Amino acid sequence: MLPLFGDENRRKINLGGSSSVSTLSSITDQAKARRIERTEQKRRNDSATRIQAWWRAVSGIRAAKKIMRSSFEADIEGLTGLRCMVLIGVDQQLLGKWSQTIVANGEASLFAPSVGSNRSSWQVLIRQAFVLLLRATAASPKSVNAINHLKIMNMLLSPEVVTRHLGPTGRDAAGNILAYALKRRFYSLLSEAIRSIPTTEAKTSLSLPLLIPPATAAFSLFSTTSVAYADSLAALLENVLTIPLLPNRLPLPTLTHLSSHFPFSSFSLLSFSLDDCTVIDRIHLVANLVAFTPPRYAVLPAPALTAYLKLLTALFDSLPAEAFEEPSKRYASASAAATSGDVDSDDESRPVVSIVSSFTPTAPPTPLPDLDARTLKRLSTLVASAHISSLLTVTQKHSDATRSALFSMLLALEGVWPGKSSAILGAIVVGSGGASVIKELWRGSVRRANATNILREFQRSSEESEASIPSIIFLADLYTHALLTMGDDEFFGTSAHAGGSSSAPRNPMSLDELTVFSRLLLDVAFGLYQGPVDSEGDTNMSGTTGPRSVRFTWEEVREKVTRCLVAIHARDSRRPFTPPDHWLVSAQVDLRSFVEAALFEEQQISSNNSRAVTARQVARLAPRLGILHNIPFSIPFSTRVQVFRSFIFSDMMSRRTEEDQYSHRHGSRLHVIIRRENIAQDGFDRLKDLDLKSRIGITFIDKFGEEEAGIDGGGVFKEFFTSLCKEAFDTDRGLWLANKKNELYPNPHSYAVETHNLNWYRFIGRIIGKAMYEGILVDIAFAGFFLAKWLGKQSFLDDLASLDPDLYSGLIFLKHYAGNPEDLSLNFTVAVEDFGATKSVDLVPNGSNIAVTKENRLQYIYLVSHYRLSKQIKQQSEAFFEGLSEIIDHKWLKMFNQQELQILIGGTDNPVDLDDLQGNTQYGGIYDSNHGTIISFWRVVRSFDQEQRRALLRFVTSCSRPPLLGFKELVPNFAIRDAGADELRLPTSSTCVNLLKLPRYQSEKVLRTKLLQAITANAGFDLS
Structure with missing residues (x-):
């Protein structure tokens, strides 16, 4: 059937929905496009309106200016x-x-x-x-x-x-x-x-x-x-x-x-912020101030001069370290500080310390712009002796505030130009006012300083100490520098040097003042090494902040204080002037917990030895070790010896498991065969490559080529060791020389640095390390300046007296010489004798053409001392230390000074305590403590004087000095054994096992005669 109407205009509906969505999207896009078009059109219209308005304005201005130009021309x-x-x-x-x-x-x-x-x-x-x-x-x-x-x-x-x-x-x-x-x-x-x-x-x-x-x-x-x-x-x-x-x-x-x-005289009115100035602007401001101001120092009013000095201080404190240094020399001292292991380190020595792997190195310094040579030359006048002397002279007539500002400025100059620190301090010390400056700093403000307030400043809870902190730091720096070339006669004020002026310089601080000053430094240093501890157990010595009154970090303050403290303590160690227990902080610390904490810190560091670290870093990470490394004298010597032996015991225990596992497969110990007639050479050949921390058994071969009977339970090794040391340190061998006190030091002659001889020094270092590791006392005394090098410490002028008294006297004469030093025709060279020929060695480049003058004579004295005490024996010492450090961790030795280190090697110089010896003596054979011969023996020994008692000790143990912590530490213990009834026989000894073989004398008189004859005649070793 045909439709009644046509359906061509009917709306078609798709129940599936796809066509509807597409249509809706198209409509939305079209609406959006029209909106954008309208917006763009409006923008163009607005822009056109603004352009038209601008053009009308420009046209109007041009027209107006044209009119005004005409009026101007008219x-x-x-x-x-x-x-x-x-x-x-x-x-x-x-x-x-x-x-x-x-x-x-x-x-x-x-x-x-x-x-x-x-x-x-x-x-x-x-x-x-x-x-x-x-x-x-x-x-x-x-x-x-x-x-x-x-x-x-x-x-x-x-x-x-x-x-x-x-x-x-x-x-x-x-x-x-x-x-x-x-x-x-x-x-x-x-x-x-x-x-x-x-x-x-x-x-x-x-x-x-x-x-x-x-x-x-x-x-x-x-x-x-x-x-x-x-x-x-x-x-x-x-x-x-x-x-x-x-x-x-x-x-x-x-x-x-x-x-x-x-307006130089109006500096006191100056007030502006440095924040608006760049680093380079501040540097040029300093250079220009130095160009214009110094000629007017003498006429500036005190307020203006004070303000000028404060301005320089603020400028220096605002600049990075080494800002005034030549580009090729920048960061050299910072780098050296980063790798140095000691606040008093000798450049010729080597720090060997390990660190936990979590340590984060300091970021590299910010690069500085290069400076024109003319600017550098102008800046160099800051540290010139003439400039510093003029400031010292001019400010003497001004108030204490001006002098204080000068000292703060010089301290800030040290901080911004660390490479010139020695020149700055030297200019003050050499000048006639050097002693007065030290006295002024001490008596003006430092004497009144309080360690508690300074430490409160460290905790940022007090400002009472701000004024004293710069003075303390500067005095510490200045006095440390003065001690570099101050002889003991000058330090102790004993006499003016012959040939010098009657007014030869003396120690600017009395011994009583030094006692008070050193205690202040000790309390400050100890507080800073302890420091507040954070939640992780680390001290807050981060190195990023410091006192608000100076540019230095608290770590740098601590190092400066420590350096001076150590230098004063070194003088007191040679010739005590402080009261008993002056250097100890026992009242401030529980020694038992201190020892336990130190052992724990050592284990923590030793278990993570992937990175080398300085003493500064150890002090930050392990505060107790920091105290033991830097101010060890604050802890009793006996406690430090206990810590030392504990470190060794811990190391032995850590190795014991490895050795036990090895001995399962290879035997219990290393066996070495030694010819009795060739002990030193065989010892060198057999032991130079062995691990001397291991247990070593010695078998002697007699002169007939036969093995000597017996099993080495430790005593034979000690006998070998004693004989080896006697040969190795014999001065006739040419490796060692002895001073007038019969103290040994490496031979400085050229043949001593031949490869073969350096290997011998390395071997001898290992042998001494083995003795210290095993607790074997060695009857050898080393020169103090050589022992100082063991500790990485610097040797000073007064150490030269023990090496070359004539040279020392000559340098002291030069130091106090009242005339013109140029009249003496000296230059920066030193004469060295080698195999009968004398040659001249430059102390500085082109030294033969540099005359010694009044201004540079202290530098000459220092360089001569340093050459003779350090540079001449550098290679020999380094070889010795290399061997020593294979056995003994270097940081363990830093707990002691030279005198204590000698005691650690050879025992104490204290009188022989017979009660201690008798209480720790063992008996063998038919002897016991109640036997008649033993009773007579102790009665006779108590009648001996100290020299005779030492002779007895040497006869039995091979060392005349008592053990460090008493005879309980002697291994094996002192022992007396029955040697039969033959009263004609002399007593004998087995030094390898510390054994006295004593016949059964019936008469106390005979016992005394025979015993004295044996110990004074050095009766030989008895194998029976």
Whole structure:
């Protein structure tokens, strides 16, 4: 059936929905497109409207300027012309024409429009014109127009010129112009203009002479009490005196003008923030200040000089370390500090310390810009002896505040230029006022300092100590440097040196004062090594912060204090002047818990030895070890020996398991065959490559080639060891020399550094290490300066007395010589005798051409001492230390000083305690403590004097000195065994097992006679 109507217009509906969604999406897209089109059309219309408005404005301005230009041309010198020029703004052509006209017609034409009722308008317009001229000059300072601009600016700021034309109000009018300009970057624009002129063109520039007078105009226009005056002074320093090589840029007359008009006496008014100055700006500010100020030190008022010194201090403290150093030398001292293991380390020694792997190294320093050689030369005057001496002389007549500011400045200079620290301190020590400075620092503020307050400052809870901290640090630095070349006669004030002046320098601090000072340093150092401990057990000595009054971190403060403390303690160790227990902090610490904590810290560090670390880092991570390494004398010697033996025992235990596993497969110990007639050479050949920490069994071969009977239970090894040491340290072998006290040190002659002999030094070091490891006492005394090198410590002038008394006397004579040292014809060389021939060695490059003068004689004395005490035996010592450190961890030895180290090697020099010896003696055969012969023996021994008792000890144990911690520590114990009834027989001994073989004497008189005969005749070793 056909449809009634056509369906071509009927809406078609798809029940599936896909067509409907597509249609809806199309409608949405179309609507969005139309909206975007409308928005874009509106944006174009708005833009067109703005462009039209801008164009109308530009056209209007151009038309207005055209009209004003016409008016300007018609009245260039009049008020209308001035007004038109100001309204037009910075237009180089217009400004140039105006300034050219004014300059051509003279200064009268500049002030002509200011007459009558126009004066107020002229004053408003002229200050605006002044700023326009300044901006135009800054944009193009070398142009001809700039010269005319500057001439007009100088007219407007000259009180004489302005007053001549405006009358009594002229000065105020000029001040008003400058005040207006100051608020509109006056000094900044002047700086831009000066900097835009290359240094190579500066001397011939016509603009520079005209740029400087406006820079100093404020100080003649403003009252010193006004804010504008102080602001101008600050702006001058911040913008003009930060210009690189400013004195080199200026022609001489201009330089003279700046120098004569600079308000040096107003430094006390200075107040500005360094935050707006870059690092390089601060460096150039220092260089320029040093160029202009020193010649006026003598005439500066005390407040101005004090403010100047404080300004330098602030500048130094705001700069990175080594900012003044030559680029090739930068970071050298920082790198050395990072790798140094000791606050008093000897450059010739080697720190060997291990660290936990979690330690994070310090980030590298921020790179600094390279400085021009002329700037470096100018900065070098800061550390020149003449400059420092002049400051010391000038400030003597000023108040304590000025002197305190000087000391703070010198301390800050040390911090910013660590490479010149020695030069700074030396300039003070060498000068005639060196002793007075030390006295002044001590008596002025340090004597009143309180360690508790200083440590509170460390915890940031008190500001009471801020004033004393710089003085303490500087005094510690200065006195440490003074001790480098101070002999014991000078230190203890015993006498003036022969040949010197009757007023030869003495120790600037009395022994009583040093006692108080050293205790203050000890309390501060101990508190800083302990430090507050955080939740992880680490001290807060992070190295990133420090006292608010100095630039140094607390770690650096601690090191400076420690260095001085150690130097004073070294003198007290040689010749005690402090009361008993002066150096101990036993009351501040529980020794038992201290020892336990130290052992734990050592185990923690030793178990993670993947990274080398310095003493500073150990002190941070392990505070008890830090105390033991750096100020060990604060802990009783017996406690430190206990810690030392505990370290060794712990090391033995850690090796025991490995050795037991090895002995399962290879036997219980290492066996070595030694020919009795060739002990030293066989010992060297057989033991040089063995692990001497292992248990070693010795088998002797007699002169007939037969093995000697017996099993080495430790005693035979001791006998071998004793004989080996006797041969190895025999001075006839050529490896060792002895001083007048019969103390040994390496032979400095050239053949001693041959490869074979260095291997012997290495081997001997291992042997001494084995003795210390096993607790075997060696009857050998080493020279103090050589023992100091074991500890990585520096040897000083007074150590030279034990090596070469004649050279020491000569250097002391030179130090105190009242005449001109150049009359002695000395140079920086040292004479060395080798195989009968004398040769000259330079102490510094080209030393033979450098004369010893009054200024450099302390450096010469130090270098000669250092050469003889350290450099001559450098290779021999290093070989010895290399062997020693294979057995004994270097940081274990740092718990002792030289004297204590000698005791550790050979026993104590204390009298033989017979009660202790008798209480720790064992008996064998038929003997016991109640046997008649034993009773007689002890009665006889108690009648001996100390020399006889020592002889008995040497006879039985091979060492005349008692063990460190008493005879209970003697291994094996002292023993007496029955040797039969033959009373004609002398007593004998087996030193390898510390055994006395005593016949059964019936008479006490016979026992005494036979025993004395045996111990004084050195009866030999008995194998029976």
